[in-house]
Amino acid sequence: MTDQNKPDQGGFKPAIWPRKLRSQEWFGGTSRDHIYHRSWMKNQGLPADLFDGRPVIGICNTWSELTPCNAHLRDLAQRVKHGIYEAGGLPLEFPVFSTGESALRPTAMMYRNLASMDVEEALRANPLDGVVLMVGCDKTTPALLMGAASADIPAIAVTGGPMLNGWFRNERVGSGTALWQMSEAIKAGTMSQQDFLDAEQAMSRSPGSCNTMGTASTMASMAEALGMALSGNAAIPAVDSRRRVMAQLTGRRIVQMVKDDLKPSDILTREAFENAIRTNGAIGGSTNAVVHLLALAGRAGVDLTLDDWDRLGRDVPTIVNLMPSGKYLMEEFFYAGGLPVVLKRLGESGLLHKDALTVSGQTQWEEVKDVTNWNEDVILPVDRALTQQGGIAVLRGNLAPKGAVLKPSAATPALMVHRGRAVVFEDIDDYKKKIDDPDLDIDETCVMVLKNCGPRGYPGMSEVGNMGLPPKVLKKGITDMIRISDARMSGTAYGTVILHTSPEAAAGGPLAIVRNGDFIEVDVPNRRLHLDVPEDEIERRLRDWKNPVRRPESGYAMLYHDHVTGADTGADFDFLKGVRGNAVPKDSH
Template sequence: MKNKAVWPRKLRSSEWFGGTGKNAIMHRSWMKNQGIPADNFDGRPIIGICNTWSELTPCNAHLRDLAERVKRGVYEAGGFPVEFPVFSTGESSLRPTAMMFRNLAAMDVEEAIRGNPVDGVVLLGGCDKTTPSLLMGAASVDIPVILVSGGPMLNGKWRGKDVGSGTAIWKFSEMVKSGEMSLDEFMDAEQGMARSAGSCMTMGTASTMASMAEALGMTLPGNAAIPAVDARRRIISQLSGRRIVEMVKEDIKPSDILTKDAFENAIRVNGAVGGSTNAVIHLLALAGRVGIPLTLDDWDRLGRDVPTIVNLQPSGKYLMEEFYYAGGLPVVIKAVGDMGLLHKDAMTVNGDTIWNNVKDVQNYNDDVILSPDKPLTEHGGIAVLRGNLAPKGAVLKPSAASPHLMQHTGRAVVFENIEDYHSRINDENLDIDEDCIMVLKNCGPKGYPGMAEVGNMGLPPKILRKGITDMVRISDARMSGTAYGTVVLHVAPEAAEGGPLALVENGDMISLDVPARNLTLNVSDEELKRRKARWKSPIEKGNGGYAGLYIETVMQADTGADLDFLVGKRGSIVKRESH
């Protein structure tokens, strides 16, 4: 393959490998110590495989195999694949929270792509924060990229029943506290919750973000739902390897795909699948990287009238295996289009429109993917709440909430931080009943730091023993996409920034009105001013390292919690070396 015969424009990698100069010879000769034939540098595109594989990120521990499949596809299409690692944000083990390191991983992705001789990149992700970090970093560089997800695990199994990873944890742990399940049974159930490679098989954040990537047009059609161990996951990896070579030839970049129409499509698809509230914060951050004006109000405006039609845990009954067998995300996208809610001309990485990709698909199980006329929730999406308790907004997931609590006024029971919650929640003398509203402070981007998934606070045992399974909970934290309940999250400004949440006291009355999109602290402005004058920031000064940088520069949840200096597209140009 000759450069001039196939590639009508100069390849980016030729800045490193092209010609007979000293630097080009140096670059090629060092690469050749890996046993690479000389003709791999004859002008064919260099394709990076940006891999978040890590044995400390269980959801992504199988990505080395998928990388090999991608390489096959790249070679088949005439490219030269080179695999490289980036920081892997493992949701299940990384402390204090994986979200704190999403932006660090995005920095790693951005600089690794910009600084290396690659013409296009295949992004390999799966676990919750790896998908947005890959997309954010790649978008800031803006060379051709395509994303391949690791896929969900096989359904969890326990005593003849399907159990969803994550969702079962929340459910079973509450059952242990209420006495409905023994600790031995809980330990036994553990063995069947995660029984194959892959990410959570509920519609948690991992599956939601895979769905968002597909709805945005950044993956091949059908990518989101293929189980990790299904042979078709390997096939789509290989096909993606082929496709990225063509994308380099066609010069299709993230900025060509990540348009306002694409984000609006994704928001509506999120409502239809009953996606995680974490999608809000990740898409806001991604939009910031490509300069697309996207706000919380867009989420409420676009998602409010979208019915949730995917009957998956935590909102519904089934798991990702059934979703894939029913036809997967293409069926949902087609349904959104049939409702007149899809920008059908939005471009995708395969070079065709999103509508052409899905217009002929079929639904093979209408109990898994429901008819819009008989939805799981008539008004799905994400509800954006405002009021004197959340001047810059807060979010709630209607499909996972209890209808009888969507309009509720209750007495605040306040936990100043997560340590305070853990020290008091099991106390039988805690002054709380099922009509109260649990309030958790100082768990936002700066306050935790990192905005941990602790917003779905477990209920007190004495409430659970009454058979009560849900209460209104409010915090500046996030919650796992596998979680459920009437939980108000992402309150902005956060308590650690001195937002109104910081001023709530035990006994205050709070009113939640989801239909009216209102969240009100029933305390006078004068009293709040007096409380604010006494307030002291809980943030410790003098933090070094990445934690210090994060706390100083992280933005609030309503704009995506990116680091302020990372917003925007910086492009692919990098200075040449001096030698």
């Protein structure tokens, strides 16, 4: 075979794109260093012309068999690659830390910031012109968006999609939501242990993330409402062939985004975050969206606060009739038209910044103005909304000087104004030790208080805020009580649960000094959370308080403890806020 007939001459051709791309700092020349970079890449069987100046697109994959919600992302990544190749790019897949909610201890939230650092540094240090973020399980979506925002190269998200509906004895079984319901039924004596075990497989009958409007589906909706995913991405079931089509189209689109130099900083504007907050109210989204969007806004340089969440969401009706707030699941939401229908409804109500840019290159309104609602029992008319004030309620007072949050669409209306005696659990172990004790001095009028489960206290701010009720109360037929903590709760959970109380107990917040028998006043309409104890007594208790939470002495846990901020600002690391950009690192060769 003559040299000119060889399939790969190993040479370098000039760039075929109109401008020099970032990856060409690695691959675009004939120096020793350029040859070094190309040569090693070619051991994977890549032809020389793939390095001729076309965009190099990273596929940032959170696939992991330890993250079951994302265990099908390998297949989707192949579809993304097809799209990238079709559009003239070179796809290169790489793994990042995968924060699986179902198995990771002490909590996946502790590792969201670590995963975001992994993403950011991978994007900055490697020869990438753009990236497709492969996300699904709860914390993978915010983590990858946060890392991409800090690095600020063209980026687009594609989610793995929700599981198919669960069914058990001819009733819908919502992942997570059914688990909380059935575990309470066991304690109330209305369900047998064998029935609980029989229902187990029905809860998770296909690949994908939670099929309720839990945190995974909420954050998929947030990515779409922010403009960081293609329109219609959020609701397509994981096993639906249209999910693969969405992945392939996403691969095509990122190549054009690189050509247009369309970056997260162009999309993640103040208007985009306001759209997302209102969308969260309309869908009955997870309270976890609060900490994730606050953290993402901090990375994007957008001044977003808890007060914005309360102000923007207060008058947004919850129109998506999904568990845990309603009765349907994500499969029906998709068939009804998905998030584009919700965004259209917000636009028609004057609650959407219509000109907000999306990764498609079009505005939000251009994307959704012509969509149709195919099922008005799933996506409700405003006059039949689940609640007319569906946004996250932010409560303040001497018990939560920096705020606490509550999800009205999942709460009991009769408990929105309440005064009750505190029953205190010093930490989650104390709760587990006491809650089933028939001698526990508690009834349905009491307020359950859980301490030391915030960002520093747990550590990682676990989803334990939706404390199960004591059996002695459940057996009365009571299904809800007011619960207050500095913890989070699963997006699949429900109830009158006040969360993210800031400052947290482990940081010396007033929650730390609540005692059994103190009275607490909750007034959601007036956004008030008050510990009915004289101020001088509160000050005395705070002076005498000794922190029971010990600082870890080494490792990531120590880094987390020392640098995590409060829930009221997103529980990010204090040194990670802001856009650090994607300057090409110096070559060491």
